[in-house]
Amino acid sequence: MIAAHEPAIDAAWEYIAGVDPRTTFFQTPAWARLVEAMGVGWSNASRLITLRDGSRAVVPRMRLAAGHGCFARLDSMPPGVYGGPVCERPLREEEARLFGRFFRGLSFAGGTLIEAPSAPLAVGSTERIQGHTQILDLTRGAATEDGVLRGYSKGHRAAVGRARREQVRTALARDQADFTAYGNLYQDLRARWRRAPYVVYPHDFFTALWRASRIDSRIRLWLAKRDEQLLAGAVILHHGRHAAYWHAASSAEGRALQAGHLVLHTAIMDALQSSRMCFDFMPSAGLDAVVRFKSGFGAQPVEIGIHQFAASIPYRVLSATAARLSGTRSAA
Numbered sequence: 001m002i003a004a005h006e007p008a009i010d011a012a013w014e015y016i017a018g019v020d021p022r023t024t025f026f027q028t029p030a031w032a033r034l035v036e037a038m039g040v041g042w043s044n045a046s047r048l049i050t051l052r053d054g055s056r057a058v059v060p061r062m063r064l065a066a067g068h069g070c071f072a073r074l075d076s077m078p079p080g081v082y083g084g085p086v087c088e089r090p091l092r093e094e095e096a097r098l099f100g101r102f103f104r105g106l107s108f109a110g111g112t113l114i115e116a117p118s119a120p121l122a123v124g125s126t127e128r129i130q131g132h133t134q135i136l137d138l139t140r141g142a143a144t145e146d147g148v149l150r151g152y153s154k155g156h157r158a159a160v161g162r163a164r165r166e167q168v169r170t171a172l173a174r175d176q177a178d179f180t181a182y183g184n185l186y187q188d189l190r191a192r193w194r195r196a197p198y199v200v201y202p203h204d205f206f207t208a209l210w211r212a213s214r215i216d217s218r219i220r221l222w223l224a225k226r227d228e229q230l231l232a233g234a235v236i237l238h239h240g241r242h243a244a245y246w247h248a249a250s251s252a253e254g255r256a257l258q259a260g261h262l263v264l265h266t267a268i269m270d271a272l273q274s275s276r277m278c279f280d281f282m283p284s285a286g287l288d289a290v291v292r293f294k295s296g297f298g299a300q301p302v303e304i305g306i307h308q309f310a311a312s313i314p315y316r317v318l319s320a321t322a323a324r325l326s327g328t329r330s331a332a
Helices: 010-019 029-036 093-102 145-150 154-165 176-190 203-215 252-256 259-273 288-295 313-331
Strands: 002-005 047-050 056-059 062-066 071-075 111-114 127-137 169-172 219-226 229-239 242-250 278-280 300-309
Touching: 010 029, 010 056, 029 062, 029 203, 071 313, 127 288, 145 259, 154 259, 169 259, 176 203, 176 219, 176 229, 176 242, 203 219, 219 259, 229 252, 229 259, 242 259, 252 259, 259 278
Parallel strands: 071 111, 242 278
Antiparallel strands: 002 047, 047 056, 062 071, 111 300, 127 278, 127 300, 169 219, 219 229, 229 242
16 A cells, blocks of 8 residues: 555545445545534544555544644544545455554554444454444335334334424524524533533534535534424434434423424434435444434444554553653642
């Protein structure tokens, strides 16, 4: 393999992601740009490479400085979504193993690669942990709303029906004001969480999301309202045969009116009508209640691999030394 560009050229990356049928939105340059807008400090470190037969592949990666800027994490892809290489043709096993070389080096502070569903990856020199997502197969059953609803649990069908009786209406976000309102809904909800999230999305991120959606119809924010009052919303990211339920927020009134159930049902129907083959509810961070909620829509567990790449020896030595010094100061 020959490394050609870092970061990958957007046009080439988007083309390769478009011809690889297993690619998700999270493995595209559009997602990399959104990650850069999250305010955490990630930067695009993707690699465009050429295989021996001339076929091209991209390793989606994001860099995050560590160790006072002397080191960096490399993740594919943050925060906690799918990564792994995309290629113009299926990778051979021996080629896939070589991708581990892009997650090492003296300045490497560790990293994670989460496989996309149905895209297992044998990467050399890494620990593979078994994880799960939940997927609703849109190719099974009747391709009608009644057929989709029959796949839901009794409680979820009742919730969709109740929201409609309560005059809750769903629609795609239309303008910046809609994205700002959704961002405010998220901030209100986050303030009540007991568990600290991995990433807190700033207000500016939802402006960046709106700007991206204006030129990329794969980014879809579905909203549920009653009398123009925003009750719930969900960000769904489409690419190829895959639709991903990435982010959601709701108000207390919205939860009481089952607006979240209706907005997700609307998103599922949109994915079906857009010829997606699956609706991916994404991993649930070990939260049993969230797993049960997603199961109510007929989503089935699907295994995914999580690869943990060890940091370099210099970084580990530095981290251990810093931890000892911190402990000494605390004891003093």
